[in-house]
Amino acid sequence: MLETRASVYGLRELGEQTLEESTGLIIVGMHRSGTSALTGALHSLGANAGHSSDLTGASVENQKGFFERRDVREICDALLHAAHADWWKISNFEIGQVEQNQLEQQRQRFSGIVESLSKAKTWIIKEPRLCLLLPLLIDLVPNPICILIYRNPIEVAKSLRTRNQISLQQGIALWEKYNWAALQSVKHLPCVVVSYHDLIADQATTLDSVVDQLAALGAKGLGRPKDSPDFIDRSLQRSVAEPEEMEMLTVEQRILWSFLERKAKPDGDFGYKPTGAQKFILQDLEYHFARHSKAGGGVDFASPSIRSRKVLKLAGFLDHIVFYLRSKIRG
Template sequence: MQVFVCGMHRSGTSMVARLLNLMGMYFGPEGSGLPVNRENPKGFWERRDVVELNDRLLAATDSVWYDVYGFLARDTGWRPPQGLVADLRAKLLDIDAYRPWFIKDPRLCLTLPYWLEHCERPVAVVCSRSPQAVVASLAKRAEITGVVFSVDEAVALWEAYGVALLRATRSLPCVFVRYDDVLATPETACAALFDALEAAGVTGLRRPSAAEVAAFVDAGLQRSGIASGRAAPALPERVAPIDALLQRGGAVPPLSRASLDALAGLHSRLWQVVQSRRVAAALTARAADIGAVLARDESAPSEPWSVARLRKLASTKSAK
């Protein structure tokens, strides 16, 4: 079977991926995964090559994982570049020699349809988490990524990923996993995941021991960003129905206008930052030339626009 672990960033996909690995599902060759860091000290369980392909799919619409407005606004009949499609197909053929396997990447919420085109028996493992915790965790992630989200922007990202995932998986066998449930009762949640996978037709699995599960699932590593005693962020009413669908499936709602507007605003804000950085880089590269121009201005005080004259006027005004 071909298993795709999907869920919004900070929704427990890494934990679920590790549980699948404990069940005997193939992940990848040694060294193929992203390295452990302080953002996820027990590992992301994401293959570099899969993440790269998903990044390329997003980049084809001038998008990245935290700025998806261009991807959402793409034409209905949009297709990835042919070379990218060929690379994606080749990667799946390579992994497919090791069934049952799984791949995990939160970007799959958006890009999954382009993977499914080349699959025969796909199963989706849909991971979800309290949206308040996800929103707060995204804010905390800014300490590492440098991308600061407002509550509205974080909610919009969560909604965009969730709605896209529900659309992509509506005709697939799905197994739903709640991050909070795994933390609360790891052994019970793992057993339920195992049984659901078998019911979905995944074969060749082994049931992890209680000791194996306990050694990996650590509630102390929860990264919600909600400090003790601090209230969770207030979220709009539209969040609750989508959160319920992410736990059981159902009719897929459209992306709300409020979230689409927030994502458009985020895109505009980030684009302005990029443009400012480009200008700063260009000015830095021309620092010597700019210095020479300033030096020439200093030597020509008779010119009405010269630096020396303007400084003299400024100092005279200050003295008065």
């Protein structure tokens, strides 16, 4: 692994702070899981997200703004593409597949961003792709604190269906892959776990708790929610899960969801293992994207193909087999 920028620059002054004196908050969370809302709220409390010209602006998709740096997005896309992957093309993705020259180039770019942001006591970066890529970059961040935000898988899948026209099963499979990767990425790192639903239901109380936990881990200079105007608009939560829709989850997805709901420190094993079903469904998603891309038309998943129905049926069957075998082994 490359030498970190922190060791290269030593104690050189960066404005009021040295690189080593600053704290980097890294927001880790699946797409459509409230990463923008949480980042924006913490930015309003004093965490430096960078100049507004560096950030993706507000849109119909996210009316409060994304608080997502375009350069970090470019770095993450470059790393994924260097492994023949994309944000949706991850059925076979592993970080060891990233081509070495591209990795070195993007790490250098990321170091420059960290150096710039570290002029503040506490700074913040948000990018959903970091769920998959954080292990390639985290050593470049002095004093990192991860904040893992999660959301109900059905709600995430519904939001993805609206935005990207993909099926609920495919959206849930993406949710599973991203959240499992996120838990693996933040393992053994200082970490705060936040529920999107708590944030929406009671912004002040949830942010108060987050600020307290961050301060205990060393973050400095953050204000209190009562001193800042409400940033989160509940009306923007347009995708809601019905109780009966949770029956769509596989056994393994339920295990993962239950663990996230406990907000436990993601350090040990909690009984979850990725299954072949997840991979089949993600490969089906990739098949559709590739087919429609080659055809030059828009992606339309509103009418599942025969192939999709067969894959989903096979995926469910495989899940039942895996669960049965594991129950026998554990029993």
